[in-house]
Structures are given as C-alpha cells and as structure tokens.
Amino acid sequence: MPTYNGRCAQHGEFEDLMKISHYIEQDGLFCPECGEKAATIISAVPVIGAMPSKPIVIDQIGQTFTSEAEKRAYFAKRPDRTLVDPNDSAFINHKDLARERAEKKAKQMGFRDVEDRRTRKKRELKRRREISNGDKKISVVTAS
Ligand SMILES: [Zn+2]
Structure with a gap:
C-alpha cells in the first residue's frame, strides 16, 4: 500500500495510507480532518522522453503514460494532483511537515x-477483508 501525500487548504499537510485501487475509486485524496477534497502531491522520478517501449509509470496513481503529452493531459484535467521531483526541497519539507502531523495525530x-x-x-483492513470474504467467521460467545 503506498503512502499518499496530501494537502488540505484548511488543515495543511497530511499523509495517508491506502490501496491504489481505493485511490482511483475515490478519485483522489480527502482531508482526514474535514473530509474535503485535498491536493495530492505525487513524487516520481522524472522520466525523460517516453517511448512505447519505455512508458512513464506512476504506480501511486495507477497510471501508465505512453507519452509526455498523455501525461500532461492527465494532469491538466486534474488540478488537484501535482507531480514533483522527490528530491525537490519543497516536497521534502512537505513530507517532514506531514510526518510531524501524522506522528502527533497517532499519539493523540x-x-x-x-x-x-x-x-x-493494515491488520484491521486485512481482518475486515477476511470477514467480508467469509474466510473468518465472527464468533459470538453467549452465556448459557
Ligand atoms: Zn481539511
């Protein structure tokens, strides 16, 4: 499960852990505090000049682009998503802030x-999945 980096206009930086399929399904990120749509900061190593044999793969958002134009079109349609270089100082700063906030929240x-x-x-999600798959039965203990 990848870690997503988000930014809420009101509540600032956050990170969230979710399945790629879940991210695609809900079409982006939502602030864990207010539930509003949030910006997604995607860090990817920039690829110079995509070729059919060497597509641009951005796992985090479950996208594969066969050209720079295709990639640009995707991001143009989604202003809530920003692609940044992972070594960019602004992104590192963002991650530090998000990490700090997540640390504080977890402790709270x-x-x-x-x-x-x-x-x-992760354990809880796995358990829920197993229950919904019927792998595990919820046992109810009753006093006799
Ligand atoms: Zn918020």
Whole structure:
C-alpha cells in the first residue's frame, strides 16, 4: 500500500495510507480532518522522453503514460494532483511537515507512533477483508 501525500487548504499537510485501487475509486485524496477534497502531491522520478517501449509509470496513481503529452493531459484535467521531483526541497519539507502531523495525530489517538498506527490499520483492513470474504467467521460467545 503506498503512502499518499496530501494537502488540505484548511488543515495543511497530511499523509495517508491506502490501496491504489481505493485511490482511483475515490478519485483522489480527502482531508482526514474535514473530509474535503485535498491536493495530492505525487513524487516520481522524472522520466525523460517516453517511448512505447519505455512508458512513464506512476504506480501511486495507477497510471501508465505512453507519452509526455498523455501525461500532461492527465494532469491538466486534474488540478488537484501535482507531480514533483522527490528530491525537490519543497516536497521534502512537505513530507517532514506531514510526518510531524501524522506522528502527533497517532499519539493523540493512543498509538505508539505512526508505524504502530499503520501496522494496526493494515491488520484491521486485512481482518475486515477476511470477514467480508467469509474466510473468518465472527464468533459470538453467549452465556448459557
Ligand atoms: Zn481539511
């Protein structure tokens, strides 16, 4: 599951962990605090000159572009998404801010840290998936 970097106009930087399919399904990111549509900051190593044999793959958003023009068209239609160089200082600053906020939030929620929250979230999602797949039955204990 990739980590998504978001920015809410009101609440600032955040990071979110989700499946790529989920990101595509909900068409972007939403602020964890207010639920409003948020900007997605996508870091990708820039590829110079796409060729059919060497497409531009941006895993995070589940997109493959066969040309720079196609990539530009995708981003032109989605102003909420910004593609940045991962080494860009503004992006590193954004990540630091998001990490700090996530760390603070996780602790407020009673987790040890962000990693702890992530591990538990992953486990919880896996458990829910297993239940919905019918792999695991919820056992109800009743007093007799
Ligand atoms: Zn917000």
